[in-house]
Amino acid sequence: MAIHGTLDPYASGDMRRDLPKYTMPNTGMESDTAFNLVKDALLLDGVARQNLATFCQTWSDDKVHKIMDLCLDKNMIDKDEYPATAELEKRCVHMIADLWNSPDAKNTAGCSTTGSSEAAMLGGLAMKFRWRNKRKAENKPYDKPNIVTGPIQVCWEKFARYFDVELREVPLEHDRLGLDENIMLDYIDENTIGVVPTFGVTFTCHYEPVAAICAALDKLQEEKGWDIPVHVDAASGGFIAPFVEPDIVWDFRLPRVMSINTSGHKFGLAPLGVGWVIWRNLEDLPEDLIFWVNYLGGNMPTFALNFSRPGGQIVAQYYLLTHLGREGYKAIMSNLYDNAQHIGKEMVKMGDFELFFDGDSKKGIPAISWTLSNPKAAYSLYDLSDRLRMRGWQVAAYSMLPNIEEIVVMRLVLRHGFSRELADLFVEDVQRALDYFEKHPVSVVQTSDDANNNFDHSGRTK
Ligand SMILES: *Cc1c(COP(=O)(O)O)cnc(C)c1O
Numbered sequence: 001m002a003i004h005g006t007l008d009p010y011a012s013g014d015m016r017r018d019l020p021k022y023t024m025p026n027t028g029m030e031s032d033t034a035f036n037l038v039k040d041a042l043l044l045d046g047v048a049r050q051n052l053a054t055f056c057q058t059w060s061d062d063k064v065h066k067i068m069d070l071c072l073d074k075n076m077i078d079k080d081e082y083p084a085t086a087e088l089e090k091r092c093v094h095m096i097a098d099l100w101n102s103p104d105a106k107n108t109a110g111c112s113t114t115g116s117s118e119a120a121m122l123g124g125l126a127m128k129f130r131w132r133n134k135r136k137a138e139n140k141p142y143d144k145p146n147i148v149t150g151p152i153q154v155c156w157e158k159f160a161r162y163f164d165v166e167l168r169e170v171p172l173e174h175d176r177l178g179l180d181e182n183i184m185l186d187y188i189d190e191n192t193i194g195v196v197p198t199f200g201v202t203f204t205c206h207y208e209p210v211a212a213i214c215a216a217l218d219k220l221q222e223e224k225g226w227d228i229p230v231h232v233d234a235a236s237g238g239f240i241a242p243f244v245e246p247d248i249v250w251d252f253r254l255p256r257v258m259s260i261n262t263s264g265h266k267f268g269l270a271p272l273g274v275g276w277v278i279w280r281n282l283e284d285l286p287e288d289l290i291f292w293v294n295y296l297g298g299n300m301p302t303f304a305l306n307f308s309r310p311g312g313q314i315v316a317q318y319y320l321l322t323h324l325g326r327e328g329y330k331a332i333m334s335n336l337y338d339n340a341q342h343i344g345k346e347m348v349k350m351g352d353f354e355l356f357f358d359g360d361s362k363k364g365i366p367a368i369s370w371t372l373s374n375p376k377a378a379y380s381l382y383d384l385s386d387r388l389r390m391r392g393w394q395v396a397a398y399s400m401l402p403n404i405e406e407i408v409v410m411r412l413v414l415r416h417g418f419s420r421e422l423a424d425l426f427v428e429d430v431q432r433a434l435d436y437f438e439k440h441p442v443s444v445v446q447t448s449d450d451a452n453n454n455f456d457h458s459g460r461t462k
Helices: 031-045 062-070 083-099 116-137 154-162 183-187 210-224 312-349 381-389 420-439
Strands: 110-113 146-149 166-169 192-196 230-233 257-263 275-279 353-357 367-372 396-399 408-413
Touching: 062 312, 083 110, 083 275, 083 312, 110 116, 110 312, 116 154, 116 192, 116 230, 116 257, 116 275, 146 154, 154 166, 183 210, 210 230, 312 353, 312 367, 312 420, 353 408, 367 381, 381 396, 381 408, 381 420
Parallel strands: 146 166, 146 192, 192 230, 230 257
Antiparallel strands: 110 275, 257 275, 353 367, 367 408, 396 408
16 A cells, blocks of 8 residues: 555555456555545546436435435335334335325325336235225135226336236327227236326327226226226326326325325436335225334335335425425426427427427426427437537437338436426437538438447337
8 A cells, every 4th residue: 555545545556456347455445545446437437417317317306415415325125124214215105195086095005116117016916905805805806907008118018927917008009198988998807917008108208198097997887887996106297297197196095096106216316226016995904915014003014125225315205395385396496397398499400300298287297308300300319319428418319110010219307407408408418419410421220229329118218
């Protein structure tokens, strides 16, 4: 070790060492040195806030950082040792249930999860158990459950495969970019455990018509006697529409909506690692899935796939709900819609693009997407994505789902921390890229397996 190793980490001899890749070193290094080396290794990750492909939070105020630090040692599962953290989780459940108009928000069941994926698994399992219990009671076979969805996020494919449920994902058409109440009926039978509309579809950014879907299922029940519940995947929309478009009826105001999931770490504005799943009524969560925690004297069910889990994100969620209030969330989301629409207008002005999703808060999430409509363009959206990467922007360019896969879109998801200034910087960089392509034409072919396609079918960075 160099003499000055303790003064300046870059004076340390360890700075000439290779960082371990396959084997743990016998001898370690100073924490300062190791810290700087690890921090440097992260440099290539890029700037998270310039990642306009993700739906997840990349901006937090200082208080959130402090809370995360305060809560480093809090294990969410240990409700006995950390009853205060458990209490804040419980408050979040009831506040979110209330936000979604649960008829009995003070008493209903729900819990935090690591994200919407775990929440979706739990919602899916509850529907499967409920269906199975009913079929058993009626002495009917219960070995072929299926679930009906529109274009889903990958977590539902996981749910179906992991828990042995047939996935009936209704394919899209050019004139129908999501699940609707008519096509859905062709896919339903007595073995359907539930229908899952997505409130904020990953690929299209749209809200699927939950109310119409519920009405069609009400009618189906009258005709055939099948009582098929709805679980809404509101990973994004669950923390947007209640503030910005409270008149869209998609939640527990619809009696057929049995459960809803959302990602606290998306538009819930909490740091990564928290989701929520809430049931309409306590009875909607099958008893045999619940492990009751009775030493708190409350009725908080333990119902999760994980055991130990960090508590900081949940405490931060509580802080954010309390600090921002409904007005705060509304103001943040409204700014995002406004800036999304602004970018959309600027993109259209450039002449090469046509909007695919226009950032209308009545239709979907604060995002904007476009296709390349100029047939003479000497570049593809993948090329544009690649070019923007040089300026630090990460923008999803991806082909749509089967049946309409020839549609290639570029999509921006606007999130907390995005401003008009950033929007204009982005637009300038797009113009700069177009000027470059004008002088240096690259390619004219867009295919889904284009080498520059860094995004998978979830529309997120791989
Ligand atoms: C992001 C997303 C998910 C998965 O959520 P995570 O919180 O990342 O686990 C599920 N469904 C939809 C619609 C999503 O947008």
